[in-house]
Amino acid sequence: MAIYFDNSATTKPCSNAVNAVKMAIEECYGNPSSLHSLGLNAYNELESARKSVSNLLGCAADNLYFSSSGTNANNEAIFGTYERLKREGNTIVTTEIEHPSVLMPIKKLKELFGVNVIYLSYDKNNGINEDELLNAITSDTILVSIMHVNNETGAILPVSKIRAAVKKANAPAIIHSDCIQAFGKLRFTPKTLGADLISLSSHKIHGIKGAGALFVKNKNKIKPQVLGGGQENGIFSGTEPMPSIMGFAAAADCLPDIEQTYQYILSLKKRLTDNLGSCDNIVINSPINSIPYIVNLSILTLKSQPIVNYLSDKGICVSAGSACTKGKRSQTLVSMSLSSKIIDSAVRISFSRYNTLKEVDLLSEELYRLAKRI
């Protein structure tokens, strides 16, 4: 059995989620839009799933729309907001360390429509500069999109500070936060974040791939980008992927207490950093203000892929940078102004509640051995 430390790429589905999928496939296979009994059955399951996930997020079920992935939710948030608000202003504020599913849509808006994009920089020691954030938002700003937790380093970003800045500038801006890596790991609600749009993903919380969700505070502020049968209140047309959605809900329902799990994961991270503390060739890249779930580190004598391959050979799964940008130099680490040597040798270790201290010891042992090998 592999030791799995790549939980930011995807997590092992919990058994409740697996059972829910089985149920969805075998029994609840109707189309939620159909009028007959099987359709009604599926519809009830869909609405019950909406309650489960919105419950975990701390919002009304009516404000949560299921998408087919986190990427899909991010794309809708950005393109949908732009289309609705393009007459109110022409500036989008984001950060250099967003996920590609945020950076690429914004880049496309810049290329196609000449949208003015302000990229906030991320400093390894101080994070996002709040003055810079305040100055970036003006009355021309229509969208601020800032992730809650960075997928490569675990860095926590000050999403809750945006609302005041938007108010101060009297900007028409919608606030979007990609919370895919934060959901189920940090305690927050749309209210505490002050966000209008929040993207989530199922398979990062031990759910199933194929489902994501977008919290939408005011449906009139975004325009659907995929047109069709009008499912999900028109925001995400397309027959709902019921197995994935029901798996998502089951995973949300059985998620253990957030604070308790956080403390447990913190103990795993502490063990790892304690174990590796004495090794000169290993540096930790994750900033101080980051969640313990993600530890980005470099073994300076080797490149990322050889480290990943070596560990894989020992039955340990970690990731080179992030699994979504294989082969390219990490934009996040570049913007953190790390040296090219550190960036090229960075790997990401990401924990879940299923990991044990013993596994962490095995990982540390192999990392230590590898760092001393060459």
Next chain:
Amino acid sequence: MKEIILIKYGEMALKGLNRSSFEAALLKNLKSRLNSLGDFSYTKSQSTLIVEPQSENIDLNKAKELISKVFGIAAYAPAAALNKDMDAILNETPLYLKEKLEAAKTFKVEAKRSDKKFPFTSPQISSALGGKIASVYSHLTVDVHNPDITVTVEVRDKYAFARADQIKGAGGLPTGTAGKAALLVSGGIDSPVAGYMMAKRAIELIAIHFASPPYTSKRAEQKVHSLLMKVAAFCGKIKLYVVPFTAIQEDIQKNCPEEYHTLIMRRFMMKISEEIARKNGCEALITGESVGQVASQTLKALAVTDAIVKMPVFRPLIGLDKTEIIKISREIDTFDISVLPFEDCCTVFTPKHPKTRPQLSVIENIELILDYDLLCETSINNAEILYVEHNGIMEKNNG
């Protein structure tokens, strides 16, 4: 209506007394490729080869695709095999070429009568068929200089063949008629192109790939398999040696100055490849190097790499720009595979400032620290052997 494929020889049609050996090689290569689809008969007729499916359920489109990649073929054309009488030619040709004729605006007809006993002359066939086509497809006009489509009728021994324009073949000479050579393949853009180019000039290929597990992954190896499958579509089955290289690389890392790592590694690769090549009856090595592309490909560096082997080393890309190499890699469909981001043994350890003007004597001195022969021998003895064909991989474990 029976459909066959006419194959026109390329350069080998110009060969003199040894032409038959080229023909035999082409036939062998064709058969090995087409056998997977079913039975065909092959009939030679001047510089044309007639490939006739022996059953009706053979997929001729697949056959065309396979034929388009066999070296030694200048052009090929699917054709209707018609009875040798004028009625059949006049009635069935417009029917057989219906789609193409409907899509064209202008046409002309050419007739070739190699069977001189056929009672109509070529001009007579052309004019009758031209008239018939014009009457069936009234939108078409005749243009003898620059027609959209040229309808050709070839009256030969057994059949009259009706066809549209020929399709350009892969060119070159039949693989295997000019000896055998060993291709060093990493997984990048260049080496598959180099292999393709040599195979086009009739060279039979074996391939050698160096793997450095656990630093390189199985995915890097699978990438090489996929690349060689694309090359095998052109040159037929390739014997692949996957040579373990980790111990050598670690030894170099530990014992040699960093700026020489790549060059010493390259020399090991050449030495090991030469040995494997010799075992397999190869007469040369092939690499994908191009002058100046990276530090190990300066003239001085190439000279240092070559100095360790006696066999000639062919580098068909030596004078090409990267854009020219990429163009070919797209043509042979290897580019998208080559750019998959898996580190291979060449990139696992790369020095920061590699030597671009190395001196052979310095390198030879450094190498004295290493147990050269033992390292090479161990690697060769532990090599894994696979056979790569266009449609899959076969394993064989007897290093």
